[in-house]
Amino acid sequence: MNQTNSILRTFIKYVSANILGMVGLSCYILADTFFIARGVGADGLTALNLAIPAYSFVNGLGLMIGIGGATRYSIAGGRGDKTVRKTIFTQAFCFMLCLAAVFFLIGLFLPYQLAGLLGADSTILSLTGVYLRILLLFAPMFMMNNLLIAFVRNDGRPQLSMTAMLLGSFANIVLDYILIFPLQLGMAGAALATGIAPVISMLVLSRHFIRKENNFSFCRTGIHFKSIRDICSLGVSSLIVEVSSGVVMIIFNMLILKDSGNLGVAAYGILANIALVLISIFTGISQGIQPVLSSCFGKKEHGNIKKVLRYALVTSGLFALFSYGCMFFFSDPIVELFNKDKDVALHAIAVQGMHIYFTAFLFIGINIITAAYFSSIDRPGNAFLISCLRGFLLVIPLAFILSALFGLTGIWLTVPAAEALVTMVVLFLLCRSR
Template sequence: MNELLNSDSKSDKELYLAYLIPTFIAVFIKATLMSIDTVFIGQGIGPLGLAAVGMTMPVNAVFSSISVFIGIGGAALMSIQFGKNHFPKGQAIFEQSLFFLFLISFLAALAIFIFNGEIANTLGADGELNLLIKDYLAFMALFYVGHSIVLLLTFFTMNDGNPKLPMYSMIVGIVVCLVADYLLIFVFEMGIKGAAIASVLTQFAMISVLISHFILRKGALTLNRVVVKFNHIPSIFKTGIPALLIELSATVTISVFNYILINEYSESHVAAFSLIINLTVIVLLVFGGISQASQPLFSYSLGHNQFERIKGVLKLVACSTAALGVLLFALGYWAANSIVDFYVQGEKEFLDIAVIAVSLFALSIPFIGFNLAISSFLQAVKSTILASSISVLRGFVFLLLGLFLVTNLGIENGIWKVTLFAEAITFVFSIYFLFFYLRKTNRLHN
């Protein structure tokens, strides 16, 4: 069990790459999956379809928040227990995480299915956009349950020493998504409903692959008869708080931006922001791939008291984040026109707005990468207060301050500069928190 993590014969770089390569392949496939879905909606339904999907993103973000909260919190704790050779306790953490997440996501999805009309009204949409959102939410309720389980199984599978399986599940997912999207949107002309159904089919195809890890006993974790206990839930919550705040910050960002754009700007701005949301999720996926690859190493090494390995992997994470940050910035800034044209066809007003939005968003990408990397590291080593502080600063304090300044000072294209403002200032605090933790750790172990 966990033979890969428990290998003292491998260097830090070899272990890191053993997790990073399959994780990045999975991330690339998932980003491709999301791009395909967005392209099908943009080309097959149009800017109004993109706006409908963008305005429902807060709902999706809530489910992702809960999934990441429980999934990362539980998986990190499980990995620490496995590092201490406490396998039954690690199994119990997995079982409680899975049962609790399924219960919460099922009840929340049921509420969305029943009250989709009220939710569409609350999101501030009217007319045709309101109708599209109601149709989309009614079918997406089942997607939210499936996606929640996919995220949790991914985290636990990787922490159980099987980083390649999530990659295989993504490959199956992209095939199902391609076929289903094409048939339902273009052949059967089901519009936004077809896009939602394709998303549902994709998630359950991925679950069928991930669950094989536990059925075939590829690691220490198994799917046993569920014993309803919640004694580990408080510890899972405590460990998962930073991840929850990261996800909730996305919910706040999307909700506040949508409110301002729909009230102060135009539907073209709302549609452009929907494109920015998609690009943001892809960027978060890429940098999240680094976090997913390194988190099992950090947590297991902490449980095993391998502090030199923790520092070695941290240096590799910093190099990876810097390289990807520069690459994605260059791509987004200098290829903004091509990116917009790839995703959607629209009138000149919309295209001009979208190009400006993408160009300005690209400037924030390196800062996003480092803020997420440092926050994820601090969470993996159970320094939850510092990790949570980064999430609060970037997702709430400086974001809302930036929006306040933009709406009151009338800065040109200011709405698209808020993310850069929030991430750049948070970066300064992130660096300080990281060195504070490292100095404290060095004093304890020297």
């Protein structure tokens, strides 16, 4: 087999597994959105949308530690650095536990105060607070799951990581139905289903350790702040993307509340949660190429690095065109899936937003994949810049400017405009890196 076929097969193996797995992972919140829309109604949708930024922050920190640690693990393997390869998992795990404990305590003692800070008014404060309390109590599970998924994938088992994510997501869907409808637990049921899902995922991942297929494990080592900093630098772009999506959601919620009230926020909740699933495709591609790129970088296989990047960009471009076509032509039936009360105003707002908002996909894939590319080849500065630009440096000012000029239409235009500007920066960085 020639080298081109070999690297193409490796690309397909890792990317296909990670796309399926990330779609499954993203369905955690989408399943909540669908069942809450059907079982609780528009108030539940609004409460969920206000709570999602907290989930984004928890998930983002888990991804930062998991992807950052696993990236260093792969680079060390390519270079033959046995010391780093042996200790990096323990360092990452201890760091994750410290951060998870903070979220657990907030969920235990301050969920309603946090709900108020996120914009919940008296109508939906109780719904938002209940969801946040349970979600944050399960924060250690979410973060540990992200860590294990990344390390198992980079340990040569992308299919097992995919299976774990898919089964966790399937369990979430089944539990959502059982807890919201037959057991009538409402928002608490949705949060419980979402929290139990990563536990199911980790049970699947445990196979990697039970069969002793793992090349990483716990070892006796102190906390090395240089290692923690190294993990953060390689994974921070994932954190920025997740956290900024939460910050942007808070800003959008605030602007939409002012323009269109709770109904507008409910419509945005539909768009944002569908977008989470579609963006997970691009994230799956980027996380799929990460171990391949890091290994090639450690072995100095520069030709293969270029091929993997090209395959990833072509794949994301084709998916972007397909997904936007689906969102444009099938927007009416998609919105109705989440419109329990057949609210005509909600339908009109969501459909108009869908046609504008999802043009961002034409640029998002390029930006996400390029950020992952730079992080995987140990250029965290470029990855950090791309993530910050598409995360909040452009989106937040554009949101205020465009909403002031065009109202709700301006808010829908914000993300496409920001992502298009970031793509211009990305092309410059790629040309310069050559």
